[in-house]
Amino acid sequence: MESEKPILSILGGTGKEGPGLAMRWAKAGYTIIIGSRQAEKARNTANEINQMIGGNQVQGLENVAAARQADICVLTVVHSAHREVIDSLHDALQGKILVDATARVDYRKPLPPAPPAAARLAQDWLGENVQVVAAFQTAPSSALRDLDSPMPSDILVCSDHLEAAEKILKLAQDGGMNAYFAGGLDNAIVAEGLTALLINLNKHYHVKNASIHISGIPGDGRISL
Numbered sequence: 001m002e003s004e005k006p007i008l009s010i011l012g013g014t015g016k017e018g019p020g021l022a023m024r025w026a027k028a029g030y031t032i033i034i035g036s037r038q039a040e041k042a043r044n045t046a047n048e049i050n051q052m053i054g055g056n057q058v059q060g061l062e063n064v065a066a067a068r069q070a071d072i073c074v075l076t077v078v079h080s081a082h083r084e085v086i087d088s089l090h091d092a093l094q095g096k097i098l099v100d101a102t103a104r105v106d107y108r109k110p111l112p113p114a115p116p117a118a119a120r121l122a123q124d125w126l127g128e129n130v131q132v133v134a135a136f137q138t139a140p141s142s143a144l145r146d147l148d149s150p151m152p153s154d155i156l157v158c159s160d161h162l163e164a165a166e167k168i169l170k171l172a173q174d175g176g177m178n179a180y181f182a183g184g185l186d187n188a189i190v191a192e193g194l195t196a197l198l199i200n201l202n203k204h205y206h207v208k209n210a211s212i213h214i215s216g217i218p219g220d221g222r223i224s225l
């Protein structure tokens, strides 16, 4: 039943990465809240997404209000604002799952970041009452928005909270992506580093969607607990 689906907020969902995720999940029947520092900007993005998918289940709110209304929050703010935004959402995120898509890579000089992973830092800052899951670092924004083509890149999901990770695997799969559990939160530093490699590949080969594909695992990648 639709009502059993969690409400999803995409915080900083007005940029390049957030709207593609929102489109995929709205199309799959999820209720979505776009978060922004400015409620009006969030509403505008939500309206654009509703128009693109021919629906009305996407709304826009300021980030804190968006986080409070959601069951699962997905963080897609520019990486330089990672700490500032997480601090501002500390109270609103308590008791929830936070999916951190952050890859601290500079597009102009793409190098892998040093540990700890951004998502590990988020977990440390937010405390154990928030279940942080790292995911979508390998999902190029332009491919996310192309709903008519298969998603070229597989998704790596890292978390110390297996039940939360399983929910995000299902979310990714509902959004038309292959997703795999890749271990604890500290492993997310590798997913961030892969983003640097994918940007280098895009630049060298003059493409937009250099991607990774996991082989050797039968089935759809779901974990069994």
Ligand SMILES: NC(=O)c1ccc[n+]([C@@H]2O[C@H](COP(=O)([O-])OP(=O)(O)OC[C@H]3O[C@@H](n4cnc5c(N)ncnc54)[C@H](OP(=O)(O)O)[C@@H]3O)[C@@H](O)[C@H]2O)c1
Residues within 6 Å of the ligand: 012, 013, 014, 015, 016, 017, 018, 035, 036, 037, 038, 041, 042, 075, 076, 077, 078, 079, 081, 084, 085, 101, 102, 103, 104, 105, 136, 137, 138, 139, 140, 141, 142, 195
């Ligand atoms: N783009 C990709 O292909 C891609 C792929 C994988 C992972 N990622 C990761 O996804 C995240 C978002 O990437 P993006 O390309 O979507 O970034 P972006 O378009 O540059 O920015 C996303 C949003 O961040 C918010 N923001 C900007 N400055 C801020 C500040 N000082 N304080 C608070 N919020 C601020 C803005 O939202 P408001 O102005 O509405 O508040 C903006 O729309 C990054 O961590 C990136 O590493 C991106």
